[in-house]
Amino acid sequence: MYDPLLLPELREMLLENDARAMREFCEVFHAGVIAETLDALSNEEVWRVLSQSPLQRQVEIFEYFNLARQVELVTCLDKPHLSALLEVMAPDDRVDLIKNMDQAQVELLMPLIAQAERSDIRKLLSYPEHSAGSIMTTEYASLREDMTVLDALGQLRSQAPNRETIYYLYVLDDARHLHGFVSLRKLILARPETLVTEMMDRDVISVRVDEDQEVVAKKMARYDFIAMPVVDDQGRLVGIITHDDVLDVLQQEATEDVHRMGGVEPLQDAYLSTPFVTLAWKRGIWLVLLLVAGLGTAELLERFDETTKRFAWLVRFLPLVLASGGNAGSQSATLVIRALALGDMGRHVQYRILRREVATGMALGAVMASLAFCFALIDIPMLNASILAGAVALVVMLGTVNGTLLPMALRSLGMDPAIMSNPLIASLSDMLGVMIYYNLALFAVGNTL
Numbered sequence: 001m002y003d004p005l006l007l008p009e010l011r012e013m014l015l016e017n018d019a020r021a022m023r024e025f026c027e028v029f030h031a032g033v034i035a036e037t038l039d040a041l042s043n044e045e046v047w048r049v050l051s052q053s054p055l056q057r058q059v060e061i062f063e064y065f066n067l068a069r070q071v072e073l074v075t076c077l078d079k080p081h082l083s084a085l086l087e088v089m090a091p092d093d094r095v096d097l098i099k100n101m102d103q104a105q106v107e108l109l110m111p112l113i114a115q116a117e118r119s120d121i122r123k124l125l126s127y128p129e130h131s132a133g134s135i136m137t138t139e140y141a142s143l144r145e146d147m148t149v150l151d152a153l154g155q156l157r158s159q160a161p162n163r164e165t166i167y168y169l170y171v172l173d174d175a176r177h178l179h180g181f182v183s184l185r186k187l188i189l190a191r192p193e194t195l196v197t198e199m200m201d202r203d204v205i206s207v208r209v210d211e212d213q214e215v216v217a218k219k220m221a222r223y224d225f226i227a228m229p230v231v232d233d234q235g236r237l238v239g240i241i242t243h244d245d246v247l248d249v250l251q252q253e254a255t256e257d258v259h260r261m262g263g264v265e266p267l268q269d270a271y272l273s274t275p276f277v278t279l280a281w282k283r284g285i286w287l288v289l290l291l292v293a294g295l296g297t298a299e300l301l302e303r304f305d306e307t308t309k310r311f312a313w314l315v316r317f318l319p320l321v322l323a324s325g326g327n328a329g330s331q332s333a334t335l336v337i338r339a340l341a342l343g344d345m346g347r348h349v350q351y352r353i354l355r356r357e358v359a360t361g362m363a364l365g366a367v368m369a370s371l372a373f374c375f376a377l378i379d380i381p382m383l384n385a386s387i388l389a390g391a392v393a394l395v396v397m398l399g400t401v402n403g404t405l406l407p408m409a410l411r412s413l414g415m416d417p418a419i420m421s422n423p424l425i426a427s428l429s430d431m432l433g434v435m436i437y438y439n440l441a442l443f444a445v446g447n448t449l
Helices: 006-016 019-028 031-038 043-050 055-062 067-074 079-088 091-100 103-112 115-125 149-162 184-189 213-223 243-261 276-303 305-310 313-342 347-376 382-412 422-444
Strands: 141-143 168-172 178-183 227-231 237-242
Touching (some): 006 043, 019 055, 031 043, 043 055, 055 079, 079 115, 178 227
Parallel strands (some): 141 168
């Protein structure tokens, strides 16, 4: 846990140029705590501290900085130091950093990186963005079927220092086809003379290298895996995806959904790291769209101008009607979008959701209509109060259906249902509410539109 007292002490170390104290600071505390403390320093000061520790420890701490800060930090390094740093980094973290670095700098840097790591970088960079291949690591532990447990433990001992996780050991043939896996727990508890082929699990749940990262995250969450093997179209193991990468994916996808549901185009970086112009642009796109929807509502109101002059009380209760429909639609949209995000839904499940929302809309509409009728009776005649109550009931029910069907329609078209944001649902419900409210009032007094 971050200790606010560490930063003043660290600044004093830098002021006194106390190399021994800075080295101890890098060794004693958890890498995450160190990175959080160093994040308040300038890039040059960060490297003054990190340079007092071995390269492996520098990498452990460096990987805890957010990606935007990592990109800033590497601009201060000379090429030999940076190439050495990249060679030691985890393959998936290394590729994420390289994707965000200046490409001219990357091209100059690549020849300085060892051949094995350079080939691995180019391979991971070739996979599509947001695919399983783009977030996997190639550092996994593997065994052969004909090994004994004793031999397997010996091989694992030699592989472990360079592997991201060793909880699952994947059983491969000479062509790297995935035949099964053994958990570390099962390997430790087995007799030394037992063959790997006798104890391995052959029913391997894996993902294709080109599968979407969100699908991978859901599959790992469903089976509670610590790591998931990634295979190519020929069933060869090409890497693994670990639980920490899945947490990042889930956080990223959830953040995108929240942004879209709030009427903001998703940000690529953290809020404070996003340039002002970019932030204004991403918000402005949706505001313009909502402005157009608002103009549609204003146009509808102008068409009913004569009705408003005849029945002035309609304007008084118009905000109540529009708010009821917009809020009901936003609630339905939120629930349905989240349900769609948590799992694949066939038509049967979507139909059940629609039936449930229609029933809920009718119940809520009836309750809200009754309350609106009682409140309106205080100031307006019973006929007018009945018109208001009927409008509220219809607007709430149709707003609920609207908030349910539109995200489902987008999902069926292969689009992100979160695009149907709450502000947009509310704006569409406003237009629907104006039409229902005024037409119901005209119908009630024996007129037609």
